[in-house]
Amino acid sequence: MSSEPMSDTHILKIESLEAKVATENLDILNGVNLEIGKGEVHAIMGPNGSGKSTLAKILAGHPSYEATAGRVLFKGQNLFELDVDERSRAGIFLAFQYPVEIPGVSIANFLRTALQAHLVDEEELDIFEFTDMLTERMSMLEMDISFAERHVNDGFSGGEKKRNEILQMAVLRPTLAVMDETDSGLDIDALKIVANGVNKLTEEDPEMSILLITHYQRLLNYIKPDFVHVMVDGRLVRSGGPEIALELEKDGYKNWKDSGAVSSGVPKTA
Amino acid sequence: MTDSLFSKGVTEALNFSAVERLCITEPDWLRERREHAWALYEQTPMPTTKLEEWRYTDLRKQLQLDTLSLSQATVVSDDPTAWPKRLRKAMKEDRQASGHIVVIDGHVVHSDLEAELIAKGVILSSLHDAIEQHPSLVENWLATEAVPPEEGKFAALNAALWSDGIFLYVPADVQLNTPIRVTRWLSEAGVAQFGRVLILAENASRISYVDEILSDDFSKQTFASNAVEIIAKERAQVQYVSVQRLGRGAFYQSVQRTLAYRDASLDTLNVALGASVSRVDLNACLLGERANSDMLGLYFGDDDQHFDFNTSQDHISPDTASDLLYKGALDAASRAVFRGIIRVKPTAQRTDAYQTNRNLLLSGNARADSLPNLEIEADDVKCSHGATVGELDPEAKFYLMSRGLSRIQAERLVVLGFLGEVLSKLPLGGVVEKVTRVIEEKLSQH
Ligand SMILES: Nc1ncnc2c1ncn2[C@@H]1O[C@H](COP(=O)(O)OP(=O)(O)OP(=O)(O)O)[C@@H](O)[C@H]1O
Ligand SMILES: [Mg+2]
Numbered sequence: 001m002s003s004e005p006m007s008d009t010h011i012l013k014i015e016s017l018e019a020k021v022a023t024e025n026l027d028i029l030n031g032v033n034l035e036i037g038k039g040e041v042h043a044i045m046g047p048n049g050s051g052k053s054t055l056a057k058i059l060a061g062h063p064s065y066e067a068t069a070g071r072v073l074f075k076g077q078n079l080f081e082l083d084v085d086e087r088s089r090a091g092i093f094l095a096f097q098y099p100v101e102i103p104g105v106s107i108a109n110f111l112r113t114a115l116q117a118h119l120v121d122e123e124e125l126d127i128f129e130f131t132d133m134l135t136e137r138m139s140m141l142e143m144d145i146s147f148a149e150r151h152v153n154d155g156f157s158g159g160e161k162k163r164n165e166i167l168q169m170a171v172l173r174p175t176l177a178v179m180d181e182t183d184s185g186l187d188i189d190a191l192k193i194v195a196n197g198v199n200k201l202t203e204e205d206p207e208m209s210i211l212l213i214t215h216y217q218r219l220l221n222y223i224k225p226d227f228v229h230v231m232v233d234g235r236l237v238r239s240g241g242p243e244i245a246l247e248l249e250k251d252g253y254k255n256w257k258d259s260g261a262v263s264s265g266v267p268k269t270a
Numbered sequence: 271m272t273d274s275l276f277s278k279g280v281t282e283a284l285n286f287s288a289v290e291r292l293c294i295t296e297p298d299w300l301r302e303r304r305e306h307a308w309a310l311y312e313q314t315p316m317p318t319t320k321l322e323e324w325r326y327t328d329l330r331k332q333l334q335l336d337t338l339s340l341s342q343a344t345v346v347s348d349d350p351t352a353w354p355k356r357l358r359k360a361m362k363e364d365r366q367a368s369g370h371i372v373v374i375d376g377h378v379v380h381s382d383l384e385a386e387l388i389a390k391g392v393i394l395s396s397l398h399d400a401i402e403q404h405p406s407l408v409e410n411w412l413a414t415e416a417v418p419p420e421e422g423k424f425a426a427l428n429a430a431l432w433s434d435g436i437f438l439y440v441p442a443d444v445q446l447n448t449p450i451r452v453t454r455w456l457s458e459a460g461v462a463q464f465g466r467v468l469i470l471a472e473n474a475s476r477i478s479y480v481d482e483i484l485s486d487d488f489s490k491q492t493f494a495s496n497a498v499e500i501i502a503k504e505r506a507q508v509q510y511v512s513v514q515r516l517g518r519g520a521f522y523q524s525v526q527r528t529l530a531y532r533d534a535s536l537d538t539l540n541v542a543l544g545a546s547v548s549r550v551d552l553n554a555c556l557l558g559e560r561a562n563s564d565m566l567g568l569y570f571g572d573d574d575q576h577f578d579f580n581t582s583q584d585h586i587s588p589d590t591a592s593d594l595l596y597k598g599a600l601d602a603a604s605r606a607v608f609r610g611i612i613r614v615k616p617t618a619q620r621t622d623a624y625q626t627n628r629n630l631l632l633s634g635n636a637r638a639d640s641l642p643n644l645e646i647e648a649d650d651v652k653c654s655h656g657a658t659v660g661e662l663d664p665e666a667k668f669y670l671m672s673r674g675l676s677r678i679q680a681e682r683l684v685v686l687g688f689l690g691e692v693l694s695k696l697p698l699g700g701v702v703e704k705v706t707r708v709i710e711e712k713l714s715q716h
Contacts, residue, residue, distance in 0.1 A: 060672045063664070088674035100669035104687025104694075113683060114673040151687065168673060 009037040011176055011209045012059075016070035018234075019058050028054045030234035031070065036176070036209050039202075043212040043220055045245060046231030047253045052213045053097050055231070056180045059211075060094040061087050074176070089118055091175030095165040095182050097213075102152040107164065108134060110152050111171050118172060137170045141197045158185030166194050170201055177201075178211045183219040195222030217249040276330060277315045279423065283339045284462065289430050299409055300401065307419035307429035314423045326607040326639055327578045332547050333521055334491050338462040341433065343375035353379075357455040360484055360515075363707075365700040366448040369394045373454040376433040376463050387446065393439040394450060397466060400437035407439060412468055416499030416527040422551075425525045428464050428497040435466030435497075438479060442503075445476035449509075449698055454483040459519065460490035467498045471506040471534075478509035480701060484544065488519030494545075498526035502534035504558065511701055513541045515708060518573070520545040532558030532587075539696045542569040542577050542598075543708050549578045556583070556590035556618070567596030568692045570685075570709050571604025571636065572716070581610040583625065585618035585648075594625040597692050599685050599709075600636035601716050611643040612653055619648050625655040630688050632662060632681070632716060682713045 012035070019029040028051045036042050046052050058065050059072065061084035072079040074090065082090060102110065111134060116125045138145055141163055153161050162185050169177055179198075183191055199222070202208055212223060220228075220242060228244040229236045232253065238244065275281075289308045293301040317324040346352055353374065361370070369383035371394065378396035393404060400408050413419060419426035436452055456463060471477050483494065494516060502508040508528075516522055522545040530536040542548045554563040569577045583592040598606050608627040629638035640657035662684055670680035686706060693702045 060668075062668055083677075084668060084671040085674050085676050085680075088672055094672055096669065100663075100665050102666055102670065102684060102687055104690040105683050110670070110673070110683065113679060114670075114675055117674040117676065117679065172673065 010035055010073075011038050011075060012036040012211075013073040014070070015072070017055075017058070017067060017072060018069040019054060019065050019067045022064055022066040027068075028065070028234050029058070032231075032234070032236055034229065034236060036211060038207045039209060040227065041210045041212065041223060041225045043214060043225040043228045043245065044231050044236070045214060045228065045248055050231045051234040052231050053180055054234075056094055056097075056178045056211075056213060059087075059092060059178055060084060085117070088172070093169050093172055093174030093177045095162075095169055095177065095179040097180040097184075099153045099161040099165055101154045101156075103154045105152050106149050107152055107167070108148040111168065114168070115171060134171065137167060140170065140200060141167055142193050143167060159187060159190050162186050163190060163194060166197055170197060173201065173205065174208065176209045176211065178213075180213045181215065182212075183214055183216060191219065192222060195219065198223055217245045220245050276335070278312055279316050279335055279427070280312060281336045281338065284335065284427070284431065288340055292431065292433070297401065297405065303413060304430050307413070307426050310419045311423065311426035311430055314426055317423055323580055323609065327547070327549055327576065332576065333493070335493075337460065337491060338493050339460055340431075341376050341458055341461045341463055343377065343458055345377045346374045346379045348380045354455055354457065356484065356486070357453060360482055360704075361451070361453050363700060363704050364451045364453075364480070367451040368446045368448045369450045371396075371436055371450070371452045373434070373436070373452065373465065375455070375457055376465060378434055378436070387444070390444045391441040392444060392446070393437060395437050397432075397435035397437050397468065404437075404439070407470065408437065408468070411470055411499065411501060412466075413497070413499070416501065416529055417497045417525050421525060421527075424495060424523050425497060428466065428495045428525070431462075432464040432466045432497070435468065436481075438467075438469045438477070440471045440475040440477045440506075442472040443474050444472075446478070449478040449480045449511075452479070452481040454481070456483070456485040456492065456494060456516065456520070459488040459492055462493040462495065464495045465497075467496070467500075469500045469508065469510065471500075471502045471508045473503045474505040475503075476507040478511070478698060480511040480513070480698060482513040482515065483522075484515040485517045485520060487517035491519055491521060491546075493521045494523070496522070496524040498524060500526070500528045500536060500538075502528070502530050502536040504532045504534060506531070506534045506536075508534070508536045509539075509696065509698065510537070511539045511541070511696065511698060513701070513705065514544055514548060516544040518544075518546050520547075522548040524549070525551045527553045527555060528563060529555045529557055530561035530563055533560045534558065535562040535564075537564040537566070537696060539566040539568070539692070539701075540579070541705055542567075543705070543712065545575070547576045547578075549580070551580045553582045553584060554592055556585045556592060557587060559587045560589045561587065562590065563592045564695065565592065565594040565596075566692050566696055567594075567598075568689055568705065569596075569598035569606060570601075570689070570712050571598065571606060572601040572712055573604060574602070575604040577605070578607040579609070581608075583610070583612045583623055585612070585614045585621040585623060587617060588619045588621070590618055591622040592624070593622075595692060595695065596627045597629070597689055598638070599630040599632055599689060600638055601632040601712070603633070603635040605637045607639045607641075608657070609641040609643070610655070611645060612655065613645045614648045614651050614653065616647045619650045621648060621651040621653070623651065623653045627657045628688075629659040630662065630685065631659060632685070678714070678716070681716065682710065685709070685713060
């Protein structure tokens with residue numbers, strides 16, 4: 001297993017990552033570089049189809065994608081050596097852009113199984129402690145407790161699915177949370193509740209790092225990013241502070257959607 | 271076995287003198303019935319794959335009738351310590367019950383029933399005892415209205431050769447709060463065993479009945495035949511559950527018919543987990559106005575197990591309803607056949623009839639054939655049928671694994687969720703847990 005001394009602050013290090021669709025010759029990521037430090041909040045914005053979700057899924061280990069070059073280190077360890085479930089147990093959590101419906105499996109049962117899987121050395125999950133914790137997490141996200149008996153995402157509204165993603169995150173308490181468009185589908189009140197929930201988790205664990213993917217500045221008013229990156233055509237073409245999000249809100253991506261601009265990393269008209 | 275011998279199905283063990291031996295101590299009406307059934311059996315050709323209803327189960331290949339002998343087993347004492355360990359374990363898992371019956375190798379060795387229910391006139395006994403103590407009840411209903419020998423080759427064979435069975439009678443207005451639990455054990459390899467169930471629920475009575483059959487694996491093919499007759503009179507509520515957990519080497523064959531009179535509700539759940547070959551013929555007859563039947567089925571196959579369900583929903587009277595849901599998961603090289611028909615007679619206006627069969631294939635070698643059918647002769651009806659055969663959704667697996675579940679745990683959860691829909695519709699205490707546990711056992715070998 002390749003690992004190198006972990007710098008104190010870096011939790012995730014993506015180096016020149018290129019990736020394609022596993023079953024066809026379709027390149028999606030064309031050299032992504034990104035470092036995320038402990039406790040940092042990074043946001044990625046970018047036009048539809050630029051590769052944001054692909055990056056998120058590759059971090060989680062989705063079998064549809066194949067890394068063709070570069071590497072990803074998580075806590076100093078080669079991420080690609082870990083299977084999907086091992087990555088989760090190592091502390092990566094992906095809040096899905098499109099959460100999957102699992103008919104017949106209750107949220108409570110699912111989360112109990114997941115949390116049990118996260119315990120080490122055959123430690124037995126205390127069912128009463130679990131129920132208390134789940135109740136508390138649900139009330140933090142202002143979810144009715146009856147939700148725990150509903151089947152995972154089955155027949156949920158778009159907003160309910162997103163809130164359910166954050167419930168899972170709040171139960172599993174990852175070291176790195178990748179949130180793919182968690183804000184889309186949430187109404188204004190729900191967005192605040194979810195954002196407050198995420199901020200609570202950060203208070204509980206200031207070392208938790210977050211990679212947010214979003215199209216809208218609005219979410220970033222509630223969850224304040226330390227860095228904002230712009231992804232175009234499978235590359236991060238610009239990185240900077242929160243001011244980038246405000247610029248994009250105003251001007252859109254027109255300055256970036258040109259191959260010349262992408263390779264130089266500088267907006268054409270800047 | 272030559273063609274003509276196979277077609278007749280008469281062998282060294284299964285023949286007229288075997289019928290005569292059974293009749294020795296029985297009343298005349300029963301002797302006549304057995305002899306009549308045997309004559310029908312001989313006349314009825316063995317079903318072949320040329321028949322639509324047997325297209326996917328080739329008896330010529332699957333059933334070695336000529337190797338079967340009749341049971342030699344003697345009656346085991348009514349003492350649990352003398353019973354097989356697995357049988358006792360299966361019983362222990364059952365929660366509350368109003369009464370029990372234990373059948374070992376075709377003999378009823380134990381029966382009990384709450385005193386209060388006995389006082390109210392409920393009868394739970396072996397068929398033989400019922401024939402002595404309540405002859406007219408049994409004579410009226412045994413192999414007459416529900417599963418007569420005319421029903422087919424196997425119904426005739428069973429009616430001629432049944433060795434013992436279960437009789438359950440619930441008088442009008444008597445309602446049982448907990449199920450009757452029947453546990454059957456087979457130990458003899460290479461035999462043909464014939465059992466029957468007769469349940470008669472009078473007006474406005476209520477009963478649930480859970481019948482579990484199990485065995486170890488058999489070194490030689492063993493044939494377990496079952497005929498189930500259930501009659502729900504007006505406003506009666508009946509739930510029938512059958513859990514089949516026979517070992518490999520078993521050929522399980524069950525013919526079931528339910529008769530629902532006016533305002534009765536008569537629900538069934540067939541769970542098929544064991545045996546090498548399992549064939550269930552179920553006919554739900556909605557005889558009276560507003561009668562209602564929910565028909566549930568659940569199966570999980572592995573190795574080269576073969577399940578064949580042949581169901582029919584017969585709507586005779588107006589305003590009747592039936593709702594069928596059969597779901598199965600198939601692993602390794604196992605195979606399932608579901609053939610279902612909804613028949614609505616011209617007299618059955620305003621019928622609601624639904625039929626759904628869903629299959630989940632867990633391996634590239636597994637196979638499911640689903641053949642839903644409608645035959646509608648009334649014009650004011652609501653009917654639908656649907657069938658699906660799908661594979662485990664890789665996105666669902668990825669989603670669950672991304673929360674830390676191992677591949678096996680993820681598959682287990684998806685499969686149990688898929689099948690759980692059936693169990694959640696008939697949540698009898700103990701049944702859900704038991705069936706879930708057995709499926710988990712099978713999944714852990716996946
Ligand atoms: N499995 C796949 N097969 C074929 N093409 C794919 C596959 N997955 C992604 N793509 C393509 O790769 C590109 C990037 O997709 P991705 O989902 O990563 O975009 P995105 O940046 O998340 O977009 P959005 O903002 O709309 O969510 C798109 O053109 C998409 O159609
Ligand atoms: Mg996306």
